Amino acid sequence: MRDTLVINCGSSSIKFALIHPQSQTTVVSGLAEKLNETGPLLTVKTARGKETLPLAEQGHAEAMHGILHALESLNLLQDVAAVGHRIVHGGEYFHSATRVNDEVLKAIEACIPLAPLHNPVNLLGLQAALEAFPDLPHVVVFDTAFHQTMPEHAYRYAVPAELYRDHGVRRYGFHGTSHQYVTMKAAEMLGKPLEETCFVSAHLGNGCSITAVKGGQSTDTSMGLTPLEGLVMGTRSGDVDPNLHLFLHQTLGLSIEQITDLLNKKSGLLGLSELSNDCRELEQARLAGHTGASLALEVFCYRLAKYVAAMAVPLGRLDALIFTGGIGENSRFVREKTLSHLGILGLRLDPERNAGLVGGQSGPITLEGGTPALVVGTNEELMIALQTEKVLT
Structure with missing residues (x-):
């Protein structure tokens, strides 16, 4: 070809x-x-x-x-x-x-x-x-195809069953090509057959999602029916109380469309910081003493760490945590802060390694002897090309 x-x-x-x-x-x-x-x-x-x-x-x-x-x-x-x-x-x-x-x-x-x-x-x-x-x-x-291997107990919502049967209301997940690519590369980095690995993959950019990948297959993921569920993102809220819609409607008179716009375009890092959805700008502002930027980054990393621990449940063990995407590949601070919450999983940061991996470089950022955390550059375009070739050959 x-x-x-x-x-x-x-x-x-x-x-x-x-x-x-x-x-x-x-x-x-x-x-x-x-x-x-x-x-x-x-x-x-x-x-x-x-x-x-x-x-x-x-x-x-x-x-x-x-x-x-x-x-x-x-x-x-x-x-x-x-x-x-x-x-x-x-x-x-x-x-x-x-x-x-x-x-x-x-x-x-x-x-x-x-x-x-x-x-x-x-x-x-x-x-x-x-x-x-x-x-x-x-x-x-x-984007959703990789997550079609999730078991039913992972993708079903606890809502009336007819909503799933008649309208497809379930968790689908996204960023599938990225999660598939970086877990394949992580297996190569660790010298393990992909089918014998258990990874948590964190794709962190303006949109963020985290996936438990066992034997090369998605077993659970953070995004749901839409890309709004899950982690804190650039302008998306991630998880909120579902009754927030009713509260905002009754309190502020907002319509469903206005609330959806607020949660998708005005929340996340931008909403918390009241400054920016760009992680680089927030890190600079944090160093300058901006309290909103500091809070936004704290919430971002804390929520991410909670999801990492949760995604270890369907895996049974953790062979590596993978950071990818624009933030995952470049933010030393986000990686350090997230790992500071994850000592329970044996993830111990190596500050020197962490400092050296930016700008598309890949490698481990943890100390020897514990559970590895890896930075792996994603390449969704290449993954699409490889899958296209597979279909046609």
Whole structure:
């Protein structure tokens, strides 16, 4: 198989990467941004550097054609053998990556009520790519698919059973491609067969989730029906009392839509700190004595540590804790503070190792002889390319 074009479509952007699956190398990558806004741009990164170009039109279809023309100008278009797409929600329809056909498109559309902010734009990007690359095979890779191995007692909510039977109300989980990739890499780092490992994987970025992975399979995870459940995130609250909705409605007169917006876009690190959702800014502000920033980081790390301990339950033992994502890979403070709560699991920080692992570097950050904590750089685009190749070969 030749190169795979990976597409990750958002509401106002399309990330892309051309990846050679056999060598696991990225040939070219880029971002089309400000779509459906004024002044859309296409940035293309190659080994020779980065170039940013204006897009003549604003929409996703036009951006996809811009990506096509960029590949053509680099004389790479003929190397594209398949297109792999990130789709956020696959419901219970999809347990693995799947080649696109009419039935698959209908199933993705049927999952829109479960991910109304994500699946419509994912589908829009997929349809634009199908038009731009009509002669190539297309494969969809779902954030939720990796978690379809969770047992029923882990994914069911304690609500009337008819809500699950009739409306699919259950826990689905997200960041599946990231958790799958980093646990695979962690097994390699420890020199253990993946099927014999028990890992807790913490994907920490603006969105955060934690997953218990046993033998390479997800057994429990922090996100639920939507990506709002679980850990404290950049602007998302994570777990709150479900009756908070009623309290805010009765006390402040807020509508369901306003409360949902508050919990998704105005809470988390941003809401607690009243300053920023960016962990780097909060760490600097903490050092300068900002009490809100200090509190936000304390809550973030404490909640994370509680979830790490909880995720050890379905595993039975813990071979390693994995930190990944933008915060997990770069925040020495978050890793140190989180481990300070986890002595009960045998996790003992090595300050020197922890200080040295930033900027995409991978390795252990704990002392020898105890349970290891590892920093593992994630690569969701590569995971999508590998799964696309697997489907097509």
